[in-house]
Amino acid sequence: MTSRDHADAVDAESFDAVIVGGGAAGLSLVCHLAHAGWRGRLAIVDDGDHPHAHRSWAWWGRGAGLLDAHATARFHHLEAAGPTWRRHAPLAPHTYLSITGFALAEAAQAALAELDGGVRVAGRALGIAQEDDAGVVTVDMPRGGVTRLRAPWVFDSVGPGATRVDPRSAPHLDFLGLHVESDRDVFDGDAVTLMDFRTGQRDGVAFVYVLPSSPRTALVERTVFVHPGARGRVRGGHEAELATYLRDTLALPDARVTGREEGLIPLVAHASARPGGGIVPIGARAGMVRASTGYAFARIQRHSEGIARRLVAERDPRRAAAPERWPRLLDAALLRVIRADPDAVREAFAAMLTAHPPARTLRFLDGEASLADHVRIFASLPLLRFARAQVSDLRPTASRRRRPTVDR
Ligand SMILES: Cc1cc2nc3c(=O)[nH]c(=O)nc-3n(C[C@H](O)[C@H](O)[C@H](O)COP(=O)(O)OP(=O)(O)OC[C@H]3O[C@@H](n4cnc5c(N)ncnc54)[C@H](O)[C@@H]3O)c2cc1C
Incomplete structure (x- = not known):
């Protein structure tokens, strides 16, 4: 049949x-x-x-x-950047x-x-x-x-x-992507910009992702790790930040926007x-x-x-689901740090993206890292700040006690 x-x-x-x-x-x-x-x-x-x-x-x-x-x-190839660092490296294997x-x-x-x-x-x-x-x-x-x-x-x-928990009441990624087109060849069709932290950080841990589709077209997406209980969080301003990124970082003040995609990804x-x-x-x-x-x-x-x-x-x-206790523990720890010490998260991503061969970092992010990979990656992270953030997150807050639900 x-x-x-x-x-x-x-x-x-x-x-x-x-x-x-x-x-x-x-x-x-x-x-x-x-x-x-x-x-x-x-x-x-x-x-x-x-x-x-x-x-x-x-x-x-x-x-x-x-x-x-x-x-x-x-x-x-992978690109990554922050205010004081930049990485361009082959992704092989x-x-x-x-x-x-x-x-x-x-x-x-x-x-x-x-x-x-x-x-x-x-x-x-x-x-x-x-x-x-x-x-x-x-x-x-x-x-x-x-x-x-x-x-x-x-x-x-x-x-x-x-019955569903409102995704905005829990940690999530909030993003806006613009499909842009330029009159000049500006994008490297063989390199993806995984994380560029050279964007405003007032609304959370924010980075820009650039996925070229040709030398003149790309998806330029701004993503923010949002923790509803984070200290001093302000509403995101993706539009303005993307306009600044296109103008100042990509030197594309006249890029045409041909499409857009936005959404949020719950992080649990x-x-x-x-x-x-x-x-x-x-x-x-x-x-x-x-x-x-x-x-x-x-x-x-x-x-x-x-x-x-x-x-x-x-x-x-x-x-069939592989037991992934270790990656889940790490994810839970990271979510706490995003709330308590966003700078430590930016520092951790910078360390992962600059101090290691991309293959090791990708294995780590994929939950496929060996013990030796873990040891090397941890040695490069701001562990003391991570530990402090875990402790500070143990204090209950009003936002964590409140858990609105939505029906779908
Ligand atoms: C916008 C966005 C972009 C993402 N991009 C990536 C990425 O690039 N790489 C990555 O690894 N992860 C990405 N993710 C995370 C994750 O991979 C996706 O959320 C992925 O789509 C999850 O797959 P899923 O099958 O669980 O859900 P979905 O892909 O959303 O599939 C659910 C399907 O069920 C249908 N449906 C819903 N309700 C009903 C119903 N009652 N009856 C029948 N059908 C129903 C929906 O229409 C949909 O087709 C992204 C998430 C989002 C939100």
Whole structure:
């Protein structure tokens, strides 16, 4: 059976697995299932609220990842800068990669066609319940009616019906990206600027990211680590800061803005949902976003690969998430420092980006560092200030006691 759209179906159907959410995690899992040789009946439900045309994900890899071959942009050099330092270095053995939503969706569509039964369900999941030995996903179909999809395994990147904590009440990355175009060749198409701290720091620990798409075009994005309880925090001024960066740092006062993207990425050092019965969280919901960086794509690939391998071997896919206690502890510590001593965070990033080969720093940020890597990286960090920040964060504050919730 080949893949098919399913928009009109309203009857209950049984599958071997259902994926809820066709974003980074859902689409990646489809690719990994097909690649691993899993041949069950699969449904993937997505509400279409995040069109592929507006999405892309970046990560660093060493060429061995399943989706590395589908990347739509590749960079072999890293740039980073601060007020008093600058680094330009080769990324080898890593490559910085980026994939558009279209390219990922295309790869997933081809993978879906390889399965014995692959179905894309265009609808909004209303809820997921465990009934006897199956997970049941209730889906609101766009042309009316509700359908129920049953499967022994439901991989959930959405959490339909769950009450959510307002992401602004917890640490998050707040960003605005401008797609800019110049009349001159100004961008190095082989170098990604991962972090440039030469931007105003009044609204938090802020840096600019530059991802060229040609010598004349690039995404120039300003990101701030926001800790709602931070001392003296003021509202972000991305627009003004980006205008200054384009004019003064890139010497592009006349750059045309051809598009923009903004958003926020919640930073939590733990998964927002634990596996229960046959319902397995994936993606951001499974805690795949690294709080120290906001990146999740590479981790999502490792998790998807593990799930696929386990399903093929008829083993429990709930155990596919690698235990990452050490990176989680580090992330939790960093979040505390962001609040208590932002200067120490800037110093720590500067040390990581200047005092080490990029490969070591990237392994560290990816949670793949060896013991020796950890020792060397820690030796370069302002550990005393980190320790002081941990202690000062133990004092309760009003903002940490308040936890507003929003429904979605
Ligand atoms: C703007 C932005 C840019 C990011 N860029 C990067 C990056 O470059 N690199 C990186 O490593 N990480 C990045 N991240 C962090 C992380 O990788 C992404 O958040 C990633 O998309 C998480 O994958 P996911 O599958 O959990 O969620 P999503 O990719 O958001 O997928 C969820 C999908 O479920 C759908 N959906 C939602 N509710 C329902 C419902 N009730 N029923 C059916 N479908 C539903 C949504 O429309 C969406 O398609 C970024 C995050 C954001 C917010």
